[in-house]
Amino acid sequence: MEVPETFEFPFPPYKAQENFMKNLYKALEEKKFGIFESPTGTGKSLALICGAVRWLRDHEARELADAEAAVAQLRSSGGGAAAAGASPDDWLAEQAVDRERRQQLLRAERQLEALQRARARATVKRGPRRPEKSAELARQEDEFRQLFGDVVENDPPDSSGQEEDLIAEFHSDEDSSSDEDPEEEEEEYHGTQIIYTSRTHSQLTQFVGEVRRSPHADHVRLVALASRPQLCINDAVRRLGSVGLVNQACLDMQNKTGSKATKMADGGRAEKKQKSTGACPYKRRVDDMAAEVLSEVRDIEQLVAEGRRRKACPYYASRRAVKHAQLVVVPYNNLLHAGTRQASGLRLTDSVIIVDEAHNLLETIGSIHTCHLSYRQVSEALEQLNHYIETYKKRFSPKNLLYLRQLLHVHKGIIKLVDSTTKTMPPGSEQTKVLLLNDFLCGATIDNLNMRKLLLFADKSRLVQKLRGCWKKRQVTAAPVATGRSAVSQFLREIQQPASDQTQAAAEQPEAPAETRTSDMPLMATLQLISALSDPDRDCRLLISTTRAEPPTIKYLPLNAAAQFTDIVKEARAVVLAGGTMQPVSEFRDQLLVAAGAAPSRVTVFSCGHVVPADQLLTLSLAAGPSGAELLFNYQNRALPATMSELGRVLVSLCTLVPAGVICFLPSYDYAAATIAHLTSTGAMDRIAAKKQVFREPRQANRADAVLSQYSAAARETGRRSTGPSGAILFCVVGGKMSEGINFSDDLGRCVVVVGLPYPNARSPELVEKMNFLDANVKRSEDGRTAGQILYENLCMKAVNQSIGRAIRHKNDYACVVLCDARYSRASTVAGLPEWIRRQMGHHAKFGPAFGQIRQFFKKMQEKFPPS
Ligand code: SF4
Known part of the structure; x- marks a missing residue:
């Protein structure tokens, strides 16, 4: 198929989005493994949806046209052996050719019917709920109350009560039946599916929201999968909280269907209640709910609300809907862990896999299997x-x-x-x-x-x-546990x-108390x-x-x-790894895709520029501070008082020049504590505090939100005070709670300072083992570095890139990025930065020119975006 010139989009797309969609369409059509980089603020999600769904719809239309043409051609070639060129005298050969033709026709007709059914499903028009539908729901609700009113509030079954329930029963080593409901496989068209995955629940919800806003919302069959604790609507089970307990309780209830007949004993209703007592009452009507799941684009919360309204289990309904969906939205675990993937009913064959926020994909695969x-x-x-x-x-x-x-x-x-x-x-x-x-x-x-x-x-x-x-x-x-x-x-x-x-x-040693x-x-x-x-x-x-x-x-x-990614590479039609910053690309290409069996010729890389005009971003590296002392934050130098003092002078200067918020990333919590203590003891922190209110990322996750909101309020106050500090500075840690997923747009992040290169601990046994493994199994890069060295560098640069990516979030945003360390001028380090940073980066051996450039930059920005 030709790449279309235009794509359906909710508004005229940016040039970067148009290029993204065209390259995505081409990658899916040509069965590629694509690494797609698109900085934050470029509308990546919408471009992914509109590019991929457009391709899928074109692909399905082509499949249908091909199938119709094949049927028409087979019907018209009804001349049997004569038409196939066999001798009219050879009756047997004629019969064989004719039989073969009829079988081909039958297969083609079946395939066409399946395609037409799938197409009919895809064109279901979504509209306001019909009144008769509500009446039907009310009738179902009455029936549900009659049947299960006294059951749903009960606790889920607990094996602790019944002795018989506690005996392990296992009858056959060959038993391979699934925990999930067995369902008869009907003859269906298993077309190409798009499986979209992202890192967090909120990213998945956001993606589904974008699909709802896209021009494809009324046409695409989407299902979002999640775990039982997220989708269960049986409150007694849901209250158990942990994944393990909810799963066990639910499965136990499925197992107990019809097992407690004695509780119900009044005439006609007894038999119905007998069935429902052990099993979860919401397991009924899952088929109706599955059809409903596909009739409208819904996120997890909306699915749960719909399940509650219909008194039908969203967990099982969503799983049942998977095979008819065009777009399946799943958490990482459901795709990347083979066992969970199979239990979720995901079909890799001929699918299109889109992994969003893929910048840490290798680490994520590792941690899922650790x-x-x-x-x-x-x-x-x-x-x-x-x-x-x-x-x-x-x-x-x-x-x-x-x-x-x-x-x-x-x-x-x-x-x-x-x-x-x-x-x-x-x-x-x-x-x-x-x-x-x-x-x-x-x-x-x-x-x-x-x-x-x-x-x-x-x-x-x-x-x-x-x-x-x-x-x-x-x-x-x-008796009391401790005496056992x-x-x-x-x-x-x-x-x-x-x-x-x-x-x-032995006599003196008590057992651990239960708590x-x-x-x-x-x-x-x-x-x-x-x-x-x-x-x-x-x-x-x-x-x-x-x-x-x-x-x-x-x-x-x-x-x-790579071993955990092999099935995906082998079976999927195309794989797209997308992220805001996908540098260094070599990691994804060599250590994941190629190592998992992808032919290098099938790997394609696309990086789109930032939507922010070049003049709204200033990036520079600093090799020296205001007093001329070198800025080198390696392990030997960074704890030296002279190094910390020079950093203090840099920060005082930046706080003088930069309006509103400054984010300063330090390499670790320990170093952040040492630096802040030093700056406080030398009085540098007072000079910083005279310019900006000072905040510090807490180690405890539960305090991060409070600090963030105080910092945000202070940063936005810039220029509104006649005396005292204007704006704020936030000291945080690379790889910490503020370095991923936080949006420091506009006044919250007018300057991002990254101090040093946050290399991981090279003596960590885990890292040593991983590096040794890569050295032994992945070939050296063209510049002679071993794969282990590349991993070590990449871990550092990915952390830096995530920190940088906190600022500059939309096309009217502007910010300055200051990389404090002489090593940022090395070619290998620059190569690890995103392309949109790299192409306009300046290196400064002296602080003076850098200071002038920063002052100029903010002066120009104040003129371009005068305070309202
Ligand atoms: S069947 Fe559904 S609603 Fe019932 S316990 Fe299991 S997950 Fe929860």
């Missing part, structure tokens, strides 16, 4: 398992008892390994031992176990929930104490580790660490993000 648990969680899970086995051992089938004992063995093995590893580490020290997967498995003596079978057993028997129920029952019926002397406690004491001390120590426990489902955490360990092909390391105050921790660290 598993972190504490020694205490393993020991608590062990204790619960042991109690469970001891309580019911006579009632388990031999096979299930075997699985339970194997699980017990896994937990004991991990604890023994951690103990033997950490006993050589000095108490109170922070140390980490890195193990290969095989060394971990052998060290824990669990290398000969079939972990997948154990996981299947735990999953199908709902072991987590049963263990929790059994443990709660014990807590209710047992379980076999597990005995085991733990035995392996922790020298043999000679065991007897006396110090990590959660009431520790097995859930340990099963995650077992799941990670069960994949023998993974490139990973196991890290056993001690900390100063806490018990040891165990971390499963995946090293190869």
